[in-house]
Amino acid sequence: MEIGFEKGDYQAVITTAALGAGVDFPASQVIFFDLAMGKDWLTAAEFVQYCGRAGRLGKHDRGKVILLIIPGNKFHSGQTETEDEVAIKLLSGKIEPVEIPVDFEKIEEQILANISTLNECEIEDIENMLLSSKIANLDTKTIVTNLKKDNFVKTKEKEHVIITELGLATSVSFLTPRKAKTVIKKLKTNEDPLIIAISIEPFDAVYLSSKVHEELVRSFRFQVSSKLFSGSVLDLMIRKGSTRRLPNWIFNVFAKWAQTFFTCNCPERPYCEHGILNFSKYIVDLRVAGNNPSQISNIIARNFELQVYPGDIFHWLDSLVHHIEGVTRIAKVLQLAETYIKLVELKRKIERPTRGLKNVQKTTNTTHTKQKR
Ligand SMILES: [Zn+2]
Structure with a gap:
């Protein structure tokens, strides 16, 4: 079902609380039928988590959340607040910043591009460049180590990184390191070069x-x-x-x-x-x-x-x-x-x-x- 939804075979998915439980749906919008789960109102953390399903980085430019609220509504007499009061509380409540799911492939590409611009640099330089483009909180060293393993960069001493010919070829071609790796593998196994180039981005507007x-x-x-x-x-x-x-x-x-x-x-x-x-x-x-x-x-x-x-x-x-x-x-x-x-x-x-x-x-x-x- 997840695959079908992602491919666009299903226009909508109606779900219970399972949506919050690790299911990774890239939905453009989330509609809350009500704000209760079982007999309790949603907590701020749950609310934020479900809202987080709306809009995916790199897929939708924004996520939309719609609440279907009945003013004055209570699900049982034990509830002191009404649904509209809860909605306002949830919406205005101090919501912890949602962690944005980062696109690892894009960041790897960005780091390689930075190194290739500088030709050679220290890991610290890359970290500074990433900070200024607001991509933080990443283990730059691990990414550089991976790039080195695949021969896109080499290092001199511990933290001094130098671009390789392969890294440069990849970066100026606007290929992500991951895509370049696929290309390299296919070239080495003698696949039809036209098909290799087509596979990077096949024609799907049919x-x-x-x-x-x-x-x-x-x-x-x-x-x-x-x-x-x-x-x-x-x-x-x-x-x-x-x-x-x-x-x-x-x-x-x-x-x-x-x-x-x-x-x-x-x-x-x-x-x-x-x-x-x-x-x-x-x-x-x-x-x-x-x-x-x-x-x-x-x-x-x-x-x-x-x-x-x-x-x-x-x-x-x-x-x-x-x-x-x-x-x-x-x-x-x-x-x-x-x-x-x-x-x-x-x-x-x-x-x-x-x-x-x-x-x-x-x-x-x-x-x-x-x-x-
Ligand atoms: Zn086939």
């Missing part, structure tokens, strides 16, 4: 055509997501029973998706990452064949009853080129010459596809691999 979406909503009478890569749509795609409700043409559309994008042999297909990776690669292939974002959007609409917006394609291809540059830098540090050349060529093909010139490409390779930046 919507069902309104024709398909309306048909699914009509047939199943529940709110089906309009996004292809959502649990509810993938569920319907592989649903075995009660599919008689759907007209045949929808099955043909499903079959086309399955044959083109969901082609892996993973037991968790279609929920594994290969569907979205193959879809993203399909966009790149169309681009390399010389299509502009509008043409790509049209081709996908025509062939798959799927809607992708030219603007989304444009922005995604643009950031893909940056990710390819990042992977290229890392491949260079790792001295993977062959992969490096492949990546440089790939970038050129996406930026300046040569339509219908496929046969000539080989001879013009050397003149075109000059990098822009």
Whole structure:
């Protein structure tokens, strides 16, 4: 249920006090049906804890809390205060500052960026920089030790930190150390460099055509997501029973998706990452064949009853080129010459596809691999 909620399959979760007990729901808002738990009013600590479920750092820009209060309400005669009085007390009460859940990955990235700006520095310098950007209370030493273990930084004496080539390549590419580690692992196992770059940020803004979406909503009478890569749509795609409700043409559309994008042999297909990776690669292939974002959007609409917006394609291809540059830098540090050349060529093909010139490409390779930046 937690996963379903996070993916957006469920619009809301109705829960008892369990919500406070360690369940990590990133909800945009929390609504209190009343302010009692069992026969007692909520304590300030409980109230704060439940409020803390509303809004997650990095996910929502603010959390909303709504209290449904009945003025004058009491749950039993033993209560001296009414619900509205309790509400005011809780809201105005001295509330301990809530500890903000920190995004470790982001902070690690920030620390690496700081070191790379200074080139070399003392741990104390990093701590000061973090303090001024209001990220405090962190064990900087532990993070630096981790960065050193993964070869992003090296140390001279105890507290003197120096950026490595790998650390610099990671930082200027705006990759988090964690993402860079995944890239390194994949490069070392010789994975397709295009797929490595795509995996950093696959294209997920894929919507069902309104024709398909309306048909699914009509047939199943529940709110089906309009996004292809959502649990509810993938569920319907592989649903075995009660599919008689759907007209045949929808099955043909499903079959086309399955044959083109969901082609892996993973037991968790279609929920594994290969569907979205193959879809993203399909966009790149169309681009390399010389299509502009509008043409790509049209081709996908025509062939798959799927809607992708030219603007989304444009922005995604643009950031893909940056990710390819990042992977290229890392491949260079790792001295993977062959992969490096492949990546440089790939970038050129996406930026300046040569339509219908496929046969000539080989001879013009050397003149075109000059990098822009
Ligand atoms: Zn798979």
